[in-house]
Amino acid sequence: MTKKDVHVVPHKDGWATKKEGASRAGTVTGTQKQAIERARDQAKREHVEVVIHGRDGKIRDSDSYGNDPNPPKDKKH
Template sequence: MAKGDIDTYQEDGDWKSKRQGSSRAFAVGGTKAEQQAVGREAAKRDGVEHTIKKTDGTIGEKNSYGKDPNPPKG
């Protein structure tokens, strides 16, 4: 089964982390920083992208932990 990228976001006053394509969050509750840590660890483990959204739903930060298709030259 392919693993989807991870989103960390706020919904109904709770911070959540969810795999894209899934209907349910795999982690709910705590502070934004706590959910960021949960999402980051899952993304690192699975080698996928982690998107952290602001309270208004816009993207605040993106981090990729997979194989970079365009690595820096140098």
């Protein structure tokens, strides 16, 4: 099974969650914060990564919710 990360991307109606390789958005929200929360919930269920994009479309952050046997120390907290 191929891992399909969840991306948070700008959308014409606000922000959207979009699974890697999908042609359509999964969820559209009014704010990036709401989209990130939805993406994290989905990523935790599916054990994949959340990739957060900025307004310019460039990746600005990512968080992994997979089963990494040797995870790196998270310095974000």
